[in-house]
């Protein structure tokens with residue numbers, strides 16, 4: 001049977017006459033899963049004892065950002081900021097995953113060079129400007145909507161109402177630590193807020209790649225100079241091959257859970273590369289760079305907490321999105337599995 005969807009832009013080009021079609025609205029009213037939304041959330045855990053959650057099995061763009069994109073779009077529609085089929089257009093500054101999730105039906109991409117957040121050409125500022133220009137242009141249909149994943153509360157909310165409760169349910173309420181990196185901060189803040197409301201003694205640990213400014217701030221409580229809040233250091237791409245996590249400013253999404261973060265672990269590129277190899281060889285899981293960082297920090301946390309504790313972390317995306325940079329290096333390092341690592345994982 002073929003599913004038809006009124007929102008599927010390719011309908012016209014796909015010949016459905018020969019098939020028995022299921023009506024989208026009818027199917028939605030029953031329990032039949034329909035459309036991309038039905039593939040978002042309820043991601044499984046890996047079988048490893050250290051409990052990574054396989055977020056790259058989300059159905060749209062293949063990362064937790066599917067949950068975030070859906071949440072931001074639903075909220076904007078509820079608030080009347082975005083109207084389907086009106087010409088309204090979503091603008092977003094993204095290094096990858098959020099853009100991919102928002103763009104499951106197509107996008108125009110403008111690449112901008114790395115720049116400090118105070119620069120108008122910083123990818124976030126550029127998206128904000130383009131959205132405003134669209135809205136102000138009388139010759140263009142609809143309005144520009146700046147999704148603003150870094151500051152938009154619908155981001156951490158998606159994890160507070162989705163990822164967090166899922167982890168709790170899947171672990172039957174038994175977990176001792178949650179470990180995650182921060183790109184926007186939405187994951188760690190939303191999950192921590194939900195889990196800590198049920199498990200006040202849970203350890204929430206930030207996994208931070210080399211070159212990121214968050215580790216010192218979380219670990220040693222180094223206070224922000226308000227003038228430096230946005231950070232003027234060069235972006236982390238020049239400091240690490242890890243993509244998607246590690247920032248030098250406190251976003252609204254990170255702030256939503258910052259006080260709930262108990263500890264931070266700094267992870268080098270070399271550690272992340274070795275972990276990525278280990279996961280492929282031992283678990284058959286092919287992950288991206290931020291997932292590898294999360295796993296290194298999860299193992300360190302497991303070591304610190306001692307035997308018999310349950311540590312949960314997030315495998316954000318698949319290695320296939322990281323072939324040119326991260327896996328170009330990870331593919332070349334020796335495949336020898338670190339015996340200490342193997343020992344910790346098995347316990």
Ligand code: PMP
Pocket residue numbers: 096097098181182183184185186187188243244245288290291316317
């Ligand atoms: N991993 C990858 C690959 C990402 O793209 C992101 C988001 N930029 C993250 C992890 C971090 O998630 P969050 O934005 O919720 O902190």
